[in-house]
Amino acid sequence: MTDTTHTPTPAHAHSDATTKTWTVAEALAIHNTPLLSLVHQAQVIHRENHQPDTVQLATLLSVKTGGCPEDCSYCPQSSKYDTAVGAERMLSVDEVLSKARAARTAGASRFCMGAAWREVKEGPAFDRVVEMVKGVKTLGLEACCTLGMLDESQAQRLKDAGLDMYNHNLDTSREFYGSVIQTRTFDDRLRTLDNVRKAGIGVCSGGIIGMGERVRDRVAMLVTLANMSPQPDSVPINTLVAVEGTPLEAQEPVDSLELVRMIATARIMMPKAFVRLSAGRTRLAREAQLFCFMAGANSIFYGEKLLTTPNPEVDEDAAMLRDAGLTALKSVHHDASIEASSTAAAHHFAHEGSDGPTCGTCDLHPTA
Numbered sequence: 001m002t003d004t005t006h007t008p009t010p011a012h013a014h015s016d017a018t019t020k021t022w023t024v025a026e027a028l029a030i031h032n033t034p035l036l037s038l039v040h041q042a043q044v045i046h047r048e049n050h051q052p053d054t055v056q057l058a059t060l061l062s063v064k065t066g067g068c069p070e071d072c073s074y075c076p077q078s079s080k081y082d083t084a085v086g087a088e089r090m091l092s093v094d095e096v097l098s099k100a101r102a103a104r105t106a107g108a109s110r111f112c113m114g115a116a117w118r119e120v121k122e123g124p125a126f127d128r129v130v131e132m133v134k135g136v137k138t139l140g141l142e143a144c145c146t147l148g149m150l151d152e153s154q155a156q157r158l159k160d161a162g163l164d165m166y167n168h169n170l171d172t173s174r175e176f177y178g179s180v181i182q183t184r185t186f187d188d189r190l191r192t193l194d195n196v197r198k199a200g201i202g203v204c205s206g207g208i209i210g211m212g213e214r215v216r217d218r219v220a221m222l223v224t225l226a227n228m229s230p231q232p233d234s235v236p237i238n239t240l241v242a243v244e245g246t247p248l249e250a251q252e253p254v255d256s257l258e259l260v261r262m263i264a265t266a267r268i269m270m271p272k273a274f275v276r277l278s279a280g281r282t283r284l285a286r287e288a289q290l291f292c293f294m295a296g297a298n299s300i301f302y303g304e305k306l307l308t309t310p311n312p313e314v315d316e317d318a319a320m321l322r323d324a325g326l327t328a329l330k331s332v333h334h335d336a337s338i339e340a341s342s343t344a345a346a347h348h349f350a351h352e353g354s355d356g357p358t359c360g361t362c363d364l365h366p367t368a
Ligand code: SAM
Pocket: 074, 075, 076, 077, 114, 115, 116, 117, 118, 146, 147, 148, 149, 167, 168, 169, 171, 207, 208, 238, 239, 240, 241, 242, 243, 279, 307
């Protein structure tokens, strides 16, 4: 049970949130604030730091699925567990760029490529990822990768190819980490994040709730992230997708209000970060998703699949954003070609649900 009996901390008390050293006690106090006061504080901070009514759309693609040697208890791609996901061949650069083009047409500004690897190894597979990154940049999209552990020179190679962001999640607290993953350590994760940061690539790091951790573990993870210097640029908050065959297959789903608390706490502690409402959206009614946006989430994974599990349909998301008057964020890098992609998003949302002959601009929608 969440303790909601103490006095809420006023928003202005966290004005130095990006540079202060956070403690678990402070984070817990924020997290356990009465919900409406918590969401109000988070929304005030959100508006001071971000364009309101705007959501970043990032499309994910698994470029190398399954057969991973790691034992992450939540993951259907681990070869240690008997799940419906098997080891597949790596996609070609052309296959990936065709998916990236489709994501741009649908209105995404960021394209994130994932591989079920423990770590990057020099060789043809990594060379191919480098080509994928260059190609995605040529399309005017922001490029993100999540490939497991990286050393400094590999991070530099990705940076030279144009990589904007690297996703590498802490997943949970240092204390709970060993209950979820045994084949690598929390410090291994921190080392890769340092290598990413040193190369000048944006840091995307967050975690998963609903794995059996305590609230204390959730906020301790946020404390580690918020005490990084600088704080991460993006913080994905996933709720566990309990996949059959994984050790966590029988976990009870997280209550959506717990997710709202986690997002609001992340927003207050890391005012400038993009807080991404990540895996688990198919279980959320759109009202719950909008409550997450109220609490400071301003990014989603957009596209009918995450890596191996379903995500809401593009049309469903487009309708939710349209009905709430939310627009797709233009690139955070303000590149003219990316503006073109978000114009495509605006176009997609405007046409969504309208009747009439096919639109001459995109061939996808009826004209308004
Ligand atoms: N292999 C790389 C790694 O672990 O960093 C990259 C891909 S891995 C699938 C990326 C992240 O997806 C994990 O760190 C975890 O946070 C998230 N993830 C994986 N399976 C999940 C699940 N069943 N539910 C929620 N999030 C999940």
